[in-house]
Amino acid sequence: MANATKSIQGELAALQLADAMIRLGARMQPIKELTRLSTDRISSLYREIVGAPPPKGMLPYSLDWYTTWKANIHSSLFFSIYQRMRANAERSIRHPFGQIQQTWLLIDAYCLYRENIQAASINGSYREEPELSFTRAWMLLRFVASGQMTTTECESCHGHFLIRGDDHGKNFVCGICSPPPRAGIGAK
Amino acid sequence: MQDLDNFSVDTDTLDAIREVNLSYLVLAQHLLQKNFAQGMFRLGLDEDVAQILLTLSPAQTIKIASTGSLLCSFRLNDAHLLRALRLDDKDVPAARAAQNLHHVAILLAQRTANGEVIHTPATAAA
Numbered sequence: 001m002a003n004a005t006k007s008i009q010g011e012l013a014a015l016q017l018a019d020a021m022i023r024l025g026a027r028m029q030p031i032k033e034l035t036r037l038s039t040d041r042i043s044s045l046y047r048e049i050v051g052a053p054p055p056k057g058m059l060p061y062s063l064d065w066y067t068t069w070k071a072n073i074h075s076s077l078f079f080s081i082y083q084r085m086r087a088n089a090e091r092s093i094r095h096p097f098g099q100i101q102q103t104w105l106l107i108d109a110y111c112l113y114r115e116n117i118q119a120a121s122i123n124g125s126y127r128e129e130p131e132l133s134f135t136r137a138w139m140l141l142r143f144v145a146s147g148q149m150t151t152t153e154c155e156s157c158h159g160h161f162l163i164r165g166d167d168h169g170k171n172f173v174c175g176i177c178s179p180p181p182r183a184g185i186g187a188k
Numbered sequence: 189m190q191d192l193d194n195f196s197v198d199t200d201t202l203d204a205i206r207e208v209n210l211s212y213l214v215l216a217q218h219l220l221q222k223n224f225a226q227g228m229f230r231l232g233l234d235e236d237v238a239q240i241l242l243t244l245s246p247a248q249t250i251k252i253a254s255t256g257s258l259l260c261s262f263r264l265n266d267a268h269l270l271r272a273l274r275l276d277d278k279d280v281p282a283a284r285a286a287q288n289l290h291h292v293a294i295l296l297a298q299r300t301a302n303g304e305v306i307h308t309p310a311t312a313a314a
């Protein structure tokens with residue numbers, strides 16, 4: 001869809017994607033890459049929706065972030081949702097599966113992730129915050145595609161969790177089956 | 189000696205089942221209409237079944253809701269999985285209890301309606 005912005009309908013589809021991503025807190029880079037809209041166009045849309053210029057600076061590039069306790073659970077949750085929805089979409093013969101559909105898939109999966117996080121806050125006074133930003137979710141898919149991140153099976157619950165691509169993944173026990181000693185103590 | 193009443197049709201139970209079935213079908217149709225891909229995920233249905241549910245008329249919906257059996261099943265139908273959730277674990281900090289809830293979501297997302305597990309480490313390039 002490199003020429004998505006050459007037709008009005010193509011541009012409309014790209015703007016709808018950009019609109020959704022901006023509302024989910026995405027940075028410029030994923031929006032630019034997934035919509036092929038110009039930086040100026042995205043900036044203007046960003047200003048209209050947020051009322052401020054888009055943030056500048058480096059992307060969160062750390063692989064190790066995804067392996068820390070809470071971040072690993074959150075990103076594994078997002079990735080499970082994404083994988084399931086992707087498997088559903090790929091099995092489908094009814095719908096074409098181009099760049100726009102793939103991006104909606106990412107957006108839909110990310111929304112469901114956020115919804116699950118919100119669901120975990122309802123009980124009591126504790127408030128669970130989404131650790132995984134849209135930009136980090138998008139980076140994760142790139143890391144998985146390039147083999148820098150992969151998944152392995154937890155020996156205890158048999159769920160699949162994210163690990164670094166250079167980790168052998170043997171004898172893995174997930175952070176929920178075996179939380180680190182002080183995990184969640186003194187949390188906000 | 190069995191009381192004869194025990195053999196009569198239990199209409200309260202049938203009504204309760206029909207009500208749950210109807211609520212389930214209406215909710216399923218609502219979720220699929222709102223966002224088909226997300227609806228399929230939430231319900232754990234495959235596409236063909238989801239399409240059929242979506243095209244049921246109100247009369248058809250009421251008709252299949254009126255069967256004597258529950259139409260929706262318990263998706264955590266795996267003792268091993270249920271044990272892994274440590275539902276008896278008391279006195280865990282709230283932050284850890286929240287992660288236990290995510291456990292349900294992760295394990296449910298990774299299995300299909302018939303219990304098959306998918307975990308193909310992605311060809312994920314969005």
